[in-house]
Amino acid sequence: MSIAAALDVDTAWETVVDDAPVAVHAAAGLVAVAGADGTCWVLTGSTGELVGTVTLPGGIFAAQLSPDAEHLALAGPFGHALWKRATDTTVIAKTGAWSGAVRWAGPDKVAIASGRRAVVLAPDGRELWAIEPAPSTVTDLVxxxxxxxxxxxxxxxxxxxxxHSARPVVEYPYLGSHLALAVAPTGRWICSGNQDASIHIWRTRDGGDLTMSGYPDKIARIAFDDTGYWFASDGAPDITVWDFSGSGPEGTRPRTLRAHETVTALAWRPGGAGILASAGAEGTLALWRATSGSAGARLHPAHARELDQAVTALTWAGSDLLVTADWQGRVQASRLPEALPR
Structure with missing residues (x-):
C-alpha cells in the first residue's frame, strides 16, 4: 500500500533539477534544493516555481534559508556563499576553507563552519565575529x-x-570525532553524533554527561523534535528515538524504527506531534508515530512506500507539506493530512 493511496496524499508539485541533491531546506514559503556539484535551486513552496539559483564553486554540503527566506547560506568543500532573494544575486562567495555547516540565528546573522573556525556573518556578508581556531575542523554548529x-x-x-567571544565560554569534552550536533529547544541538552558509532549527551546546566554506544554504524543524522523531549538518530539500520523528558534518557531504552538498510534522511514534523519522516538508501520513504508505544518498543511505519530512486534529502515545509529529493534530481512536494491512520 502506498502512502498516497493510504493517506489520500496530494502531490502539490514535482520538478527535476540537474544534479544529485544533497540538502533541502524550507522557510517562509521557499524551498532550497542544493546539488552536490555546486548549484542550489530556490523554489516556491506552493508551486515549485523557480525563484533563483546560486552556485558555490566546488560543490555543496549544506544549505539553509534564513527564517524570513530573504537570504540563503551555502557551505561546501571549498568555501561558502550567501544569496539575496530580492535581487537573485550572490552577496558573497568565499573559497579556500572546507565548510560543512551553516546555521541562521534569526534573519540577521548566520554562523558558518569554515575550516577550524566558525565565522558569524550579517546577511550582507560582513563578518560580525569569529572564534579562535579549534583543535580540528569544525564539523557542525548550532x-x-x-x-x-x-x-x-x-x-x-x-x-x-x-x-563576539573568540574563546569558548564553556566546553563539553569527549574524546573523538563529532559528525553532527543538536541542542534541545529547551536548551537543557547538547548531543553529538560521533564517528565511533556513539551518541554523547551533556546536560548544559552542570556538564553532566553520558554516552550511548553500540550502534552498528557512525551517527551522522540527529534531531530533537519541537518539544525537546524526543530525540532521533540514525546508526543503521534502525532509527532510535530517545525520551528526554523528565531527568533524561539515562537508564532507559529507546524506541527503535526499522524500515531502511541505511538511513539517508530524517526530519520531525513541525508542531511536536511525534511524527517522523525518514528515507533510506534502498528507496523506502517512511512515516512514523515515533513516540508511541513504551520504552524499548520496536515500531513499524505508520505508512511506507517504495520509490523509484533513493531519497537523498527531505524536509518539512510547514506541518502539511513534505518535500523529498532523490539522487537523480527529482524533487516532489506532497501534502499530508494532519493525522496518520493507525
Missing part, C-alpha cells in the same frame, strides 16, 4: 538560548561561544 550562544563540534568535544 545556536541556542534564542541565538545568544553558539555551540560548535570539533575533535575532542563541543565548545560554546557567546556573542
Amino acid at each position: 545556536w541556542y538560548r534564542e541565538g545568544r550562544r553558539l555551540a560548535t563540534a570539533a575533535y575532542n568535544g563541543v565548545r560554546c561561544y557567546e556573542r
Whole structure:
C-alpha cells in the first residue's frame, strides 16, 4: 500500500533539477534544493516555481534559508556563499576553507563552519565575529538560548561561544570525532553524533554527561523534535528515538524504527506531534508515530512506500507539506493530512 493511496496524499508539485541533491531546506514559503556539484535551486513552496539559483564553486554540503527566506547560506568543500532573494544575486562567495555547516540565528546573522573556525556573518556578508581556531575542523554548529550562544563540534568535544567571544565560554569534552550536533529547544541538552558509532549527551546546566554506544554504524543524522523531549538518530539500520523528558534518557531504552538498510534522511514534523519522516538508501520513504508505544518498543511505519530512486534529502515545509529529493534530481512536494491512520 502506498502512502498516497493510504493517506489520500496530494502531490502539490514535482520538478527535476540537474544534479544529485544533497540538502533541502524550507522557510517562509521557499524551498532550497542544493546539488552536490555546486548549484542550489530556490523554489516556491506552493508551486515549485523557480525563484533563483546560486552556485558555490566546488560543490555543496549544506544549505539553509534564513527564517524570513530573504537570504540563503551555502557551505561546501571549498568555501561558502550567501544569496539575496530580492535581487537573485550572490552577496558573497568565499573559497579556500572546507565548510560543512551553516546555521541562521534569526534573519540577521548566520554562523558558518569554515575550516577550524566558525565565522558569524550579517546577511550582507560582513563578518560580525569569529572564534579562535579549534583543535580540528569544525564539523557542525548550532545556536541556542534564542541565538545568544553558539555551540560548535570539533575533535575532542563541543565548545560554546557567546556573542563576539573568540574563546569558548564553556566546553563539553569527549574524546573523538563529532559528525553532527543538536541542542534541545529547551536548551537543557547538547548531543553529538560521533564517528565511533556513539551518541554523547551533556546536560548544559552542570556538564553532566553520558554516552550511548553500540550502534552498528557512525551517527551522522540527529534531531530533537519541537518539544525537546524526543530525540532521533540514525546508526543503521534502525532509527532510535530517545525520551528526554523528565531527568533524561539515562537508564532507559529507546524506541527503535526499522524500515531502511541505511538511513539517508530524517526530519520531525513541525508542531511536536511525534511524527517522523525518514528515507533510506534502498528507496523506502517512511512515516512514523515515533513516540508511541513504551520504552524499548520496536515500531513499524505508520505508512511506507517504495520509490523509484533513493531519497537523498527531505524536509518539512510547514506541518502539511513534505518535500523529498532523490539522487537523480527529482524533487516532489506532497501534502499530508494532519493525522496518520493507525
